[in-house]
Amino acid sequence: MEYTGPLEKMQTHLATTVTYYLSLGNDLLKMNDLLGKSLSFEDLQQYTCFCGQIVPKVFRQNFCYDCFFTKPEAGEAVFNPEKSKAHLGEADRDLAYEQSYQLQSHVVYLAQSGGVKVGVTRAAQLPTRWIDQGASEAIVLAKTTNRYEAGQIEVFLKNHFSDKTVWQRMLKNESDGADLLREKERAIALLPKELSVFVTGDQEVVRLQYPVSSWPTKTKSIKIEKEGKFRGVLTGIRGQYLIFDDAFVMNVRSQEGRWVRLHW
Ligand SMILES: [Zn+2]
Structure with a gap:
């Protein structure tokens, strides 16, 4: 073949x-x-x-060089959610594209992928995002109405959780053994009031198995x-x-x- x-x-x-x-x-x-x-x-x-x-x-x-520096699909908020500006009506490269991309429900999650990490994705991207990162377990921490709010939560939590997948550990099926329900409680306790309003009651730890x-x-x-x-x-x-x-x-x-x- x-x-x-x-x-x-x-x-x-x-x-x-x-x-x-x-x-x-x-x-x-x-x-x-x-x-x-x-x-x-x-x-x-x-x-x-x-x-x-x-x-x-x-x-x-x-992305070729030109696309990376001009297309809204490679705009700053794609890689750094906290830099989103569409909720202010401000354009980065193409406001219409940025509004449709940023002004939709987003999720902040905790995932076990070689260690616990915090991440942000559009709600419609679950569970795809978790699978793409090779997570063995994941839980929804918060749900927001736009990308900016989710980015604020992620930035805050980066002081307490990793935001990177340790791919070598993930591929060796190593884990830090953390209990994601407990980690969620820990994250909630850390969040300031203006961010904790987005926390969800989800108690489901989604488990993923790979071939x-x-x-x-x-x-x-x-x-x-x-x-x-x-x-x-x-x-x-x-x-x-x-x-x-x-x-x-x-x-x-x-x-x-x-x-x-x-x-x-
Ligand atoms: Zn191109």
């Missing part, structure tokens, strides 16, 4: 175990079915930018652009990572837009 196209963030479906799909060209590959197979990736030395143009290089994620046959004990991250070619037996998928034998791991999302040929 052989497929060619630009890498895209894997699509996911939450069942007992998360199901992953990789879109490549005109095909959608169910990655769970490829576990145990020896997969070969070949780099095709070009990117498709988010704007559809084929470019030799991207700047950040799948992994054996966890690596160490991790060696590979980029197809650097390797040129890579071949490995797929042993698992978690977050946006493909896990191979011999501790190799490949972050699909961070290579979005890069053209590859995949065959097995």
Whole structure:
């Protein structure tokens, strides 16, 4: 079997175990079915930018330099929710886009992904966001009416919780063993009144299981652009990572837009 196209963030479906799909060209590959197979990736030395143009290089994620500095999809509030301004009627790059993106229900959550972290996402992005981060457990802490408010809560809590996924620990299935219900109580107690009004009564800890046959004990991250070619037996998928034998791991999302040929 052989497929060619630009890498895209894997699509996911939450069942007992998360199901992953990789879109490549005109095909959608169910990655769970490829576990145990020896997969070969070949780099095709070009990117498709988010704007559809084929470019030799991207700047950040799948944005070419121009797109990264001009498109509202790469605006400041996308990466830093607390910098949102649409609720003030102020434009960063395109007010209409920013209003539709920022002025919608957002969630602040706590997740276990190699350690407890705090994060922000649009409410409509759950549980996708948790899966993309490879969380084993997550709980909703607060629900806000816009991105700015959620960003304020996250910034405040960054003094007390990590806001980063420790991907090496996540991929080795390590955890700090924290009880998310207790962590939620701790977060609530820390929040000042103007932010604690957004706290929800959610007591449900969502548990996520990934299709992994054996966890690596160490991790060696590979980029197809650097390797040129890579071949490995797929042993698992978690977050946006493909896990191979011999501790190799490949972050699909961070290579979005890069053209590859995949065959097995
Ligand atoms: Zn572009």
